[in-house]
Amino acid sequence: DQQVKQNSPSLSVQEGRISILNCDYTNSMFDYFLWYKKYPAEGPTFLISISSIKDKNEDGRFTVFLNKSAKHLSLHIVPSQPGDSAVYFCAASDDNNDMRFGAGTRLTVKP
Amino acid sequence: EAGVVQSPRYKIIEKKQPVAFWCNPISGHNTLYWYLQNLGQGPELLIRYENEEAVDDSQLPKDRFSAERLKGVDSTLKIQPAELGDSAVYLCASSFNSGSGELFFGEGSRLTVL
Numbered sequence: 001d002q003q004v005k006q007n008s009p010s011l012s013v014q015e016g017r018i019s020i021l022n023c024d025y026t027n028s029m030f031d032y033f034l035w036y037k038k039y040p041a042e043g044p045t046f047l048i049s050i051s052s053i054k055d056k057n058e059d060g061r062f063t064v065f066l067n068k069s070a071k072h073l074s075l076h077i078v079p080s081q082p083g084d085s086a087v088y089f090c091a092a093s094d095d096n097n098d099m100r101f102g103a104g105t106r107l108t109v110k111p
Numbered sequence: 112e113a114g115v116v117q118s119p120r121y122k123i124i125e126k127k128q129p130v131a132f133w134c135n136p137i138s139g140h141n142t143l144y145w146y147l148q149n150l151g152q153g154p155e156l157l158i159r160y161e162n163e164e165a166v167d168d169s170q171l172p173k174d175r176f177s178a179e180r181l182k183g184v185d186s187t188l189k190i191q192p193a194e195l196g197d198s199a200v201y202l203c204a205s206s207f208n209s210g211s212g213e214l215f216f217g218e219g220s221r222l223t224v225l
Contacts, residue, residue, distance in 0.1 A: 004153070032212045043115070043202055043216030044154070089153050093212060097142070098167065101153030 003027045004092050006102035014110055019077040021105050023090030026071065030092035030100075033066060035075045038087045038104070047088070048075070080109045113137070115217035117203050123223045129191035132220045136184070136205030143180060144214065145188050146202040154202055160186065193224045 005024045013019045021035075031052040036044035050057040050064045050073070057064050063076045077084055087106050093099040116135040124130050136143050141162050146154035157176065159167040162183035171178065175194070180186040190197055200221050204214040 006153075009151070034212060036216075041218070043204075043218045045216070046213045049212055091153075096167075097159070097206075097212075099144075099156070099212075099214065101155070103151065103153045 002103075003030075004090055004100045004102040006090050006105050008105050009103070010106045010108070012108045012110065013080050015082055016079045019075075019080045019084065019107055019109065021075040021077075021088050021090075021107065023073050023075075023102055024071060025073075025092050025100075027092070027094070027100075028071070029094040031095060032093045033064070033073050034091045034093075034099075035062075035064060036089040036091060036101075038089060044089055077107075080107075082109045082111050085109050115203055115205055115215055117201075117217035117220050119220055120218060121221050121223075123225065124193055125225050126195055127192040129189065130193050130222060131190075132188045132201050132203075132222075134186045134188070134203030134217060136186075136203070137215055140205035140207055140215070141183070142206045143186050144204040144206075145178060145186070146204065146216075148200045148202055148219070150199075157188070157201075190222075193222070195224050198222055198224045 003026050034049040035047045037047045038044040048062045048064050050066050066073045087104045089104045090102040118133050143160040145157040148154045158171045158178050160180045178188045200219040202219045204216045
């Protein structure tokens with residue numbers, strides 16, 4: 001069962017504009033949410049996270065928003081840069097550290 | 112500090128042959144994970160270790176897959192015999208302790224079964 005869903009397989013934005021990547025989850029026991037970034041032929045690398053007690057976490061150009069009532073989170077990248085082009089995975093875990101990943105969204109930032 | 116090390120990076124075998132993947136986690140990380148990633152999909156957990164104990168192996172196909180982490184440090188994932196559908200990337204990850212959230216991934220081992 002797909003407990004973490006990223007419904008957009010790809011996203012293309014212009015350099016300097018905002019990128020918004022979306023993620024939905026179904027398991028209300030998830031209490032920690034993460035975004036990972038993956039370049040080709042590399043493993044995923046941690047980008048940013050948010051606990052369920054917060055609704056926003058910001059780190060430089062990256063901001064993650066959590067809407068618990070809608071079971072939805074999003075990653076905002078502003079301004080987007082060509083080096084941000086990668087596959088972004090949304091992940092969620094519960095207090096048993098059972099971490100589930102979405103299928104990923106391929107972001108392309110055009111110069 | 113070295114990251115998570117996996118080997119081999121690439122492996123091509125014929126179906127019904129055995130294959131093994133090795134992972135050395137970041138020093139001091141108690142929790143080790145093996146994930147399977149199919150093309151166009153996100154990582155799917157196969158097994159999670161807390162030190163040498165497998166605490167979650169519910170998604171591991173035990174008829175052909177096995178894993179061990181005998182001394183609670185490095186780990187081996189084995190497939191015997193391999194099937195065509197096993198072609199995928201096998202990712203190893205580690206974390207300092209369960210519940211910390213952030214996982215550190217290796218570069219993965221890409222398996223092609225012919």
